[in-house]
Amino acid sequence: MAKQSKEIRILHVEDDAGDAKLTKLFLKKKGSDNFKITPVLSAEQGLEMLGKEQFDVVISDYVMPRMNGMGFLDVLRRKGNNTPFYYIHGKGRRGGSDRSDK
Helix, strand or coil: CCCCCCEEEEEECCCHHHHHHHHHHHHCCCCCCCCCEEEEECCHHHHHHHHCCCCEEEEECCCCCCHHHHHHHHHHHHCCCCEEEEEEECCCCCCCCCCCCC
């Protein structure tokens, strides 16, 4: 008999709906059908969701309005939430430069 894997509950915090869709497709392709992905559009919504439900992992965009990923993680840790946390930063520039004057 095949061993069934545990469902992995992922909170995905991403302010761009298109990026959220791409990340979900990537996770489903690379992961498994065992991923249950709950998307929210802001860190504030993420905090609210974490107050209601438990997740195995949080995947958060780094650059978001009002509260960025670093601020979101800081609030979680100060509240005693130690859920594994990963950043995604999808806004790169060609050539590796992050200078705005180029």
